Amino acid sequence: MNSSPAPFRIATRGSALALAQANMVMSLCQGEFRDLKFELNIIKTTGDKLQTASMSNPEQELPKGLFTKEIEEALLANEADIAVHSLKDLPTELPDGLALGAVTKRADVRDVLVYRDAKFTTDAPPADWAPGQSVRRGFRPGLRLADLPAGAVLGTSSVRREAQARALNPALKFLPIRGNVGTRLQKVAAQTDIDATILAAAGMARLGFVIFPDGRLKGPGVPEGLLASPIEPEEMLPCVGQGAIGIERRANDDRAKAVCEKLNHFGTWQSVTAERAFLRALGGGCQSPVGAHATVAGHLLVMQTVLVAGGSVRRAEGKDGALEPARLGASLAAQLLK
Secondary structure (H helix, E strand, O other): OOOOOOOEEEEEOOOHHHHHHHHHHHHHHHHHOOOOOEEEEEOOOHHHHHHHHHHHOOOOOOOOOOOOHHHHHHHHOOOOOEEEEEHHHOOOOOOOOEEEEEEOOOOOOOEEEEEEEHHHOOOOOOOOOOOOOOOOOOEOOOOOHHHOOOOOEEEOOOHHHHHHHHHHOOOOEEEOOOOOHHHHHHHHHHOOOOOEEEEEHHHHHHOOOEEOOOOEEEOOOOOOOEEEEEEOOOOOOOOOOOOOEEEEEEOOOHHHHHHHHHHOOHHHHHHHHHHHHHHHHHOOOOOOOEEEEEEEEOOEEEEEEEEEEOOEEEEEEEEEEOOOHHHHHHHHHHHHHO
């Protein structure tokens, strides 16, 4: 009697975004492989623990790779068959025996500026105002980074976002902010020491948040009175791999390889391969003040990059054949390092 194949195990972190992405991948798997059973294997990483601990000290920087270490150990120990990551969290150098098996079709790569609606706030001091206390400022819909007034405080723990925002608006102030999306939204809505923050459009969409044409931000647990404005890549380049879901597997696992081949999106794969080659050539990680965005245009791959170093903003852009992504990424990195 033939026995049924073992369930195909999909490893992921336990955060709301990670689970949403893993369920998206599992749904794709179920659609492609109806004879296989798929199950989620939720793993708590060191990065999750440190991120929780760092809430009381948001200036503490989290080293790269801490959101993937335990998941990769599970792969190597055959406790999972594939792992689902936000590609931007996955280091460019993977442990021996593991490989990037696929990337799903890329979502919106843009960052989003989130801020309070002027209708729900006032610049007037509160009734119980004390000396030195700030007020909760609000702004009109369609706000851009350059529109924020001198001294406005942008909450972000991303050196990439801070560097590019500072270049657009040197009069801004910055405050480290951490936590999941809901926590950050609550901080912007309630705290007087933060005027706005920046989040990734793709992550917000996967969590069910919607930006209406009039700028209103709605979704699960969104505080009343928040507005959002997408930031175009021309103003702020996304981080490497932003908007893409990466699927990691054992390099010698044929069953996982076959699954990944069905999930991979060619255009996204070529684009993020160029971006990751660019980052690898710079020797950087997820905390580097680096932005990159590559897109396939016919038979060509077109890419814009930025590196903020020594207070200066260096940019490079170029194009190459769509089948030469690594060459394009390395070439643009060399330009910026001159």
